[in-house]
Amino acid sequence: MDKKTIIKTLEKIALYMELQGENPFKVSAFRKAAQVLELDARSLTEMDNILTLKGIGAATGAVIEDLINHGESSLLIELQNKVPSGLLPLLKLPGLGGKKIAKLYKELQIDSIESLKEACEAKKVQTLAGFAAKTEEKILLEIEALQTKPERTAVWQLEPIVEMIERKLKTITKIAKFSVAGSYRRIKEASKDIDFIIATSSPKEVRDELLNELPILKTIAAGDTKVSVTLDVENEVDVDFRLVELHQYASALNHFTGSKDHNIKMRQIAKEQGKKISEYGVELEDGNMQHFHSEEDFYAYFDLPFIPPTVREDGSEFTKLDQLPFLVELDDIKGDFHMHTTWSDGAHSIEEMVEACRQKGYSHVVITDHSDYLKVANGLSKERLLHQIEIIRSLNEKYKDIEILAGTEMDILPDGSLDFEDEVLQQLDFVIASIHSSFSQPQEKIMERLFHAIKNPNVDMIAHPTGRIIEQRNGYNPDVPTLIEWAKEYGKILELNANPYRLDLQTEYLKLAKEKGVPIAINTDAHHINQLKYMDIGVRYAQKAWLHKENVVNTWTLEKFMHYITK
């Protein structure tokens, strides 16, 4: 029996209980027990007595013992026999929770999306107490939406929309302050919607301007404190705007940034002190409200350091507060090691890229155009690469405050061979190897290709190691834990590609790389000077994996970096 199975089972039990319309506190007790196990870093064998953990009692403990002794949970089996599994998808319909679903099943024998649809169309649902015609219509609309609307939208699809909204908000003079919040602010790979907090003393006027200025497909709600709309953009996206007074801004921003678990934890902390946190401020024991100028002030009020949005997740961040000062930050970044120029498929010359990096205050950059094999990207032949190296060497004469390193993003070919010979690679300062072809090969073959690259002493880094595009393609499915082992053994760097399409390696693997002592490079893979800004999103994504400055080679001095790659 493994821990994951126990956690999954407890969560499943909670779900089935919810569908039965069980007491919500009972349901959450099972969820809490699952969370306790999840947050405990130890493996099952390392825990001497799970049953004594706080949050695990007689009933949840019995489930765990059952699983360990018999490999299955009799409680879950019992629930599954009682509750049809077709009810599970009904929880995805907004407006339907456990109680209502239990009622639909009990009174109308509704046990699937299909039978719910039929019952609504036959107008049977409105005959139930607590349901009426309006609910019935809404259910039908939500069933329709479930089939057409994606559940989550990827961060790279949201980014241009967020920027568009920010441009609009800047033109509304009655807005004192605004910020994106929600999971987008926490750099989640994908989000259900976008949240904005707006400080204003004229909420009605701001609301009207929002409704007039934005490309709105549907207005979901338009009250004095909340405007909720579906935007008419390439992929439909829901956006919530919360309108608050300036003195409530920090609290509202914190509340609507979440995560839910983080907020719960904060409220428990407040409660222990007899205080009450809400989106409007902190209510003291005497009923007075405490307001804050910033989120920093808010956390300081509870004797906590500022916890960056990126790590506000499952509550485990509160056990790692001592690590916060070591987390990598944008200011620590001294260079970008993966970018393209007009020599291959980039939009700018070498000098233009270097100049843009100089503006960012970097002390060193690497130019890494594509290699010969990648014809669609105008990959460099051996001759062109040698010529480019010469040009880069001479450019260094011109720039005294930034060091330009000659590199390549070299293809690992489908047969596992490398696109340049060793004698060419030896003339470069930094060699990236990456896969851009034959994604559908079996994992064994993909690993063979990666191993071939990693054991070559001239290769310094593997770029975008999985090849994924968030919410769009899975990449070439390498065995990443093994890749991390190899990187450690051969002293290679693995990339966190900061392009929001990729964010590759992903969080769980970054954590593993850190644990194994494999250094990470955060690179923008910029094809345009506008894309150099992705360093910010990359750094914040790295924070989600709790990467420290020292884990990230971009924070190293040029000397330390050169020493590592030439050793």
Place this chain on the structure above:
DNA sequence: GCCGTTTTCGGCCCGACTGTTTTCAGTCG
């Protein structure tokens, strides 16, 4: 169902919104 140095019973994070109701239950973030 779980918890307790105010506690073994009463509360569990908090507030808003919706649709159903005539004062509130259910759902949501």
